[in-house]
Amino acid sequence: MASPLVHVVGVARSPFGKFGGSLRTLSLPELGAYVVERALERIGVAPADVDEVALGVNFPGSDRSVARQVQLRAGIPDDRLAYTVDRACCSSLTAINLAAKSIRLGEARTAVAGGVENLSRVPYFLETARFGQRLGDVVLSDQLVVACPHSGVARAVQASLEAAAYGIGRAEQDEWACRSQERYAEAYASGFFDDEITTVSLHDAAGQLVELDRDEVPRPGTTITALAELPTVNGSNTVTAGNAPDLSSGAAVLVLRGGELDNARSLASIVGWSAAAGDPQHIASMPAVAGLLALKHAGITLDEVDVIEINEAFAAVPLVSNLVLAGGDATLAAELATRTNVNGGAIAIGHPTGATAARLVMTAVNELRRRGGGIGLVCICGGIGEAESLVVDVPAPRTGSDT
Numbered sequence: 001m002a003s004p005l006v007h008v009v010g011v012a013r014s015p016f017g018k019f020g021g022s023l024r025t026l027s028l029p030e031l032g033a034y035v036v037e038r039a040l041e042r043i044g045v046a047p048a049d050v051d052e053v054a055l056g057v058n059f060p061g062s063d064r065s066v067a068r069q070v071q072l073r074a075g076i077p078d079d080r081l082a083y084t085v086d087r088a089c090c091s092s093l094t095a096i097n098l099a100a101k102s103i104r105l106g107e108a109r110t111a112v113a114g115g116v117e118n119l120s121r122v123p124y125f126l127e128t129a130r131f132g133q134r135l136g137d138v139v140l141s142d143q144l145v146v147a148c149p150h151s152g153v154a155r156a157v158q159a160s161l162e163a164a165a166y167g168i169g170r171a172e173q174d175e176w177a178c179r180s181q182e183r184y185a186e187a188y189a190s191g192f193f194d195d196e197i198t199t200v201s202l203h204d205a206a207g208q209l210v211e212l213d214r215d216e217v218p219r220p221g222t223t224i225t226a227l228a229e230l231p232t233v234n235g236s237n238t239v240t241a242g243n244a245p246d247l248s249s250g251a252a253v254l255v256l257r258g259g260e261l262d263n264a265r266s267l268a269s270i271v272g273w274s275a276a277a278g279d280p281q282h283i284a285s286m287p288a289v290a291g292l293l294a295l296k297h298a299g300i301t302l303d304e305v306d307v308i309e310i311n312e313a314f315a316a317v318p319l320v321s322n323l324v325l326a327g328g329d330a331t332l333a334a335e336l337a338t339r340t341n342v343n344g345g346a347i348a349i350g351h352p353t354g355a356t357a358a359r360l361v362m363t364a365v366n367e368l369r370r371r372g373g374g375i376g377l378v379c380i381c382g383g384i385g386e387a388e389s390l391v392v393d394v395p396a397p398r399t400g401s402d403t
Contacts, residue, residue, distance in 0.1 A: 010255035011362035012039035016350035024120035032116035033073030051108035056091025056115030090382035093357035103258035114253030117352035156236035163316035177243035184344025217350035248350030252358035272298025272391030286387035287379035288324035294389035306374030312345035368394035
């Protein structure tokens with residue numbers, strides 16, 4: 001018996017807040033539940049119809065069982081399964097793939113999957129205090145120092161070293177970053193993100209009611225000249241605050257459903273998926289490794305892919321990954337770039353690590369729907385030489401002759 005198709009039937013995300021911005025007062029369960037409620041409301045699915053909730057979280061801080069808390073806050077019955085996934089930046093894509101697997105196995109009919117992150121609320125850790133502290137300095141550990149937990153090497157250093165190995169320099173990375181800002185600005189002005197973003201109502205640190213209806217991170221006036229003047233960071237040769245994303249906050253979820261659905265109800269179907277792991281120092285090439293595996297799983301060739309979303313963990317990542325996808329062919333890599341992150345990426349939008357991958361999926365789906373259908377490839381790096389990928393197929397709209 002064939003496994004049931006897995007459809008994306010609804011999407012929603014919060015605006016992505018800047019580090020220390022409007023969302024900093026919200027706990028992960030509060031922010032996650034708000035977006036889950038909006039996603040279900042948008043498509044008229046009752047919370048009681050949800051069988052499973054899977055949420056990615058990379059920095060839970062002092063919270064625990066975040067997905068379970070989100071489930072209960074969103075009114076989903078307490079006898080339904082909920083689980084929290086941590087696979088670094090891959091977390092929400094892993095959650096989507098695990099929920100989709102439950103649907104294929106017949107263990108769930110409807111699932112909510114995605115991620116939530118509030119990097120503004122990540123606490124400092126005092127790891128030695130439990131059993132007392134001797135005379136001397138007390139050391140706080142900051143979990144937001146962006147370095148590999150295995151090797152201690154800064155992520156920015158990993159990205160710049162791998163970019164250099166592929167012949168990609170600072171100028172190319174700054175150009176990509178500027179392109180990300182410009183494309184986001186164009187997409188926002190056209191209303192493209194209206195189908196993704198749901199307004200978040202909250203009280204700010206001063207107790208004032210805030211209606212946040214747009215991403216806080218974009219810098220629309222960014223220029224190549226301004227980017228070129230920025231200093232490098234964290235010991236990197238090429239990574240700067242301008243060609244890397246903000247430490248953002250946000251939530252993004254998809255509603256998944258199994259079985260046969262007509263085109264009017266299915267936004268997209270998930271036709272390929274893959275998780276990959278490799279050299280712990282490789283951050284920029286691993287999304288391509290996962291992407292090629294996912295395409296092979298789907299039986300789809302690269303030239304059949306209409307839209308590519310590669311997370312801009314650094315500008316180096318899509319640049320290197322496109323070169324790897326192209327098998328080292330610089331001409332093909334340049335052509336792939338024209339299909340990649342066509343509405344901007346994390347450098348402009350922000351990167352709430354546990355939620356970003358779900359945002360990539362909905363952006364790919366909405367872009368393909370805007371085009372009238374097609375195939376989308378979503379790739380993201382995460383963790384210690386890890387990556388995840390997903391392939392979606394968006395159907396062409398039905399015409400009168402199809403009914």
